Amino acid sequence: MMEIEGLTVRFGGVVPLDGVTVRFEAGTCGLIGPNGAGKTTFFNVLSGFVAPVAGSVKAFGEDLLALAHFRRARWGLRRTFQTEQAIEELSVVDNVAMMLEHVPGSGNAAARREAAIEAIEFVGIDVDPDTKVGTLPARDRRLVEVARAVVGKPRLVLLDEPAAGLPDEETEHLGQVIRRIPEATGAQVILVEHDMTLVGACCETTAVLDFGKLIASGPTDEVLRDEQVIKAYLGTEEPA
Amino acid sequence: MGAVGTTPAPAAPSKLRSGGRRLQPNEIRGLIAIAILLVVSLAILPAILSVYWVTVLTAVAYISVTALGLNLLMGRVGLVSLGQIAVLAMGAWIFSKLSFSTSLPYPIVLVLTGLITMILGTLVGLPALRLSGLYLALITLMLAGAITIALRTMQFPNGGPGFLGNDPNSSAAVRRPAIAMSDPAFFRYTVIVCLVMFLIALWHVRGKPGHAWAAIRQSEPAALAAGVNITLYKLWAFALASFMTGVAGGLMASDVGRLYAISFPTDKSIVLLAVVLMGGIYSLWGAVIAGAFYSLLPALLDDWGLPADLLTILFGVGIIQVLLTAPGGLAQQFPRDMRNLGRLIMRLARRGSSPPDDGRAAA
Numbered sequence: 115m116m117e118i119e120g121l122t123v124r125f126g127g128v129v130p131l132d133g134v135t136v137r138f139e140a141g142t143c144g145l146i147g148p149n150g151a152g153k154t155t156f157f158n159v160l161s162g163f164v165a166p167v168a169g170s171v172k173a174f175g176e177d178l179l180a181l182a183h184f185r186r187a188r189w190g191l192r193r194t195f196q197t198e199q200a201i202e203e204l205s206v207v208d209n210v211a212m213m214l215e216h217v218p219g220s221g222n223a224a225a226r227r228e229a230a231i232e233a234i235e236f237v238g239i240d241v242d243p244d245t246k247v248g249t250l251p252a253r254d255r256r257l258v259e260v261a262r263a264v265v266g267k268p269r270l271v272l273l274d275e276p277a278a279g280l281p282d283e284e285t286e287h288l289g290q291v292i293r294r295i296p297e298a299t300g301a302q303v304i305l306v307e308h309d310m311t312l313v314g315a316c317c318e319t320t321a322v323l324d325f326g327k328l329i330a331s332g333p334t335d336e337v338l339r340d341e342q343v344i345k346a347y348l349g350t351e352e353p354a
Numbered sequence: 355m356g357a358v359g360t361t362p363a364p365a366a367p368s369k370l371r372s373g374g375r376r377l378q379p380n381e382i383r384g385l386i387a388i389a390i391l392l393v394v395s396l397a398i399l400p401a402i403l404s405v406y407w408v409t410v411l412t413a414v415a416y417i418s419v420t421a422l423g424l425n426l427l428m429g430r431v432g433l434v435s436l437g438q439i440a441v442l443a444m445g446a447w448i449f450s451k452l453s454f455s456t457s458l459p460y461p462i463v464l465v466l467t468g469l470i471t472m473i474l475g476t477l478v479g480l481p482a483l484r485l486s487g488l489y490l491a492l493i494t495l496m497l498a499g500a501i502t503i504a505l506r507t508m509q510f511p512n513g514g515p516g517f518l519g520n521d522p523n524s525s526a527a528v529r530r531p532a533i534a535m536s537d538p539a540f541f542r543y544t545v546i547v548c549l550v551m552f553l554i555a556l557w558h559v560r561g562k563p564g565h566a567w568a569a570i571r572q573s574e575p576a577a578l579a580a581g582v583n584i585t586l587y588k589l590w591a592f593a594l595a596s597f598m599t600g601v602a603g604g605l606m607a608s609d610v611g612r613l614y615a616i617s618f619p620t621d622k623s624i625v626l627l628a629v630v631l632m633g634g635i636y637s638l639w640g641a642v643i644a645g646a647f648y649s650l651l652p653a654l655l656d657d658w659g660l661p662a663d664l665l666t667i668l669f670g671v672g673i674i675q676v677l678l679t680a681p682g683g684l685a686q687q688f689p690r691d692m693r694n695l696g697r698l699i700m701r702l703a704r705r706g707s708s709p710p711d712d713g714r715a716a717a
Contacts, residue, residue, distance in 0.1 A: 141614070161579060162578070179446070185581070186581075199576035199579075201572050201576065203568040213581070216580065216583075217581060
């Protein structure tokens with residue numbers, strides 16, 4: 115469970131996150147909003163790439179912001195990126211296993227490989243695990259990134275538009291994988307996505323950001339019907 | 355539930371689980387190539403070549419270790435350093451001072467040289483934590499210039515008493531290992547030390563540091579998200595490259611016996627960059643090729659009576675060729691060309707033997 119209070123980020127005069135207070139319950143939660151709403155900035159704060167000027171982030175009762183960025187992976191924070199970042203030079207299994215190399219207590223190389231293969235099977239990549247990621251098609255690279263996020267013992271998995279650029283049937287497969295993450299790993303999942311079908315299928319609750327402010331939060335089907343949310347996505351006509 | 359169904363994702367076939375990792379065909383080819391290279395250089399070459407060419411090949415060996423340092427920095431971590439020849443000079447100087455001032459066994463002096471150079475070279479790498487690309491290249495080039503000036507001012511190489519003693523007129527030669535006093539024996543010794551350096555590099559590239567470097571090179575955010583301490587691993591890369599270059603410098607000092615400051619001009623670091631790029635930065639073989647370009651080619655040109663300036667033109671053309679057609683350098687291009695040649699020969703051979711069959715089939 116995540117409790118975020120008064121989270122504010124400022125880049126000069128731009129305020130991508132403006133006093134966001136929101137709770138993410140266990141399971142898979144959606145985070146949606148139009149482009150520039152502050153979703154990726156929110157993930158970057160959780161990852162430690164961006165320092166907030168105010169606010170607190172409590173994950174399972176622990177203060178996430180107090181940890182150095184590279185130590186958060188050790189804590190159990192995992193993420194995927196909007197532009198997929200599987201490491202091209204490494205094989206599929208090395209890509210996944212390397213996530214455990216900086217987490218103490220992940221066992222020896224054989225144990226890490228075993229865990230990596232398990233994660234690769236979990237996301238359903240059907241290639242030789244010793245293939246270089248650079249030679250794989252976009253769908254498989256996405257899945258490698260998701261496997262990197264679920265391998266070992268993740269506690270918080272952040273997925274940043276994992277379905278971007280994927281055709282429908284592959285998005286469907288991805289949705290099936292995402293919905294099984296909380297149950298299989300015990301991790302909390304936050305999904306940023308523009309594909310509302312995917313959000314509707316994966317997330318029980320959803321929060322909506324617009325211009326850095328939280329405008330709605332609650333059960334996904336209610337949030338998606340909310341008039342303010344529809345206005346934020348489609349725009350409103352200013353009275354002349 | 356919309357587009358997303360309720361059936362679980364299909365399980366991947368169980369072939370994934372079948373045991374550990376097997377050797378890939380290209381790895382087997384690599385092992386064969388290493389074995390051939392070792393047999394040729396340890397057993398055959400020292401026996402058939404004159405002392406002059408054995409000395410040239412000794413230089414190829416330790417320069418390829420110097421090139422290996424830059425190859426790792428650029429190819430694996432994405433850091434450009436134009437100060438590697440200055441680091442080599444530091445290694446050579448530290449080794450000669452240690453060998454004059456102590457009576458420690460040769461291998462220990464070599465390792466100590468590596469470790470001291472590692473500390474100094476890591477300092478050269480400190481700017482890499484803040485800078486990258488062209489700016490890092492410029493800063494390392496300037497540091498290399500500063501080191502060159504410092505070494506000249508202290509009348510490098512000075513053979514005075516003790517580690518810091520200064521006697522520019524000393525004419526003592528830097529020592530060699532007792533088991534390898536002759537040139538052919540020292541060549542073999544150098545090849546084995548260089549092999550150890552390449553194995554250390556391979557062990558790094560294949561293991562945890564190599565994975566972390568690959569992540570850093572592609573995307574620092576992705577590396578951070580994987581829990582990689584970027585500061586530590588960048589410094590580690592500089593430390594490893596400097597250690598190797600220091601050891602290479604030690605071998606060089608023993609090989610030539612007497613060092614001269616003019617052997618380490620700052621601009622040689624740029625030549626090293628050129629040959630490392632031409633050899634190929636994504637393969638450790640690239641470093642071996644780079645060593646040959648750097649040390650063997652000038653000797654060959656000299657032997658053929660061609661001017662040494664021709665090298666500048668050759669390297670220039672070579673760099674353009676690499677940038678345009680083979681970003682992986684010769685280490686990648688050569689096996690590819692050989693495979694194509696093999697396929698061509700096979701096809702010609704098949705065509706040569708097949709016409710009678712075709713004739714019968716047509717009839």
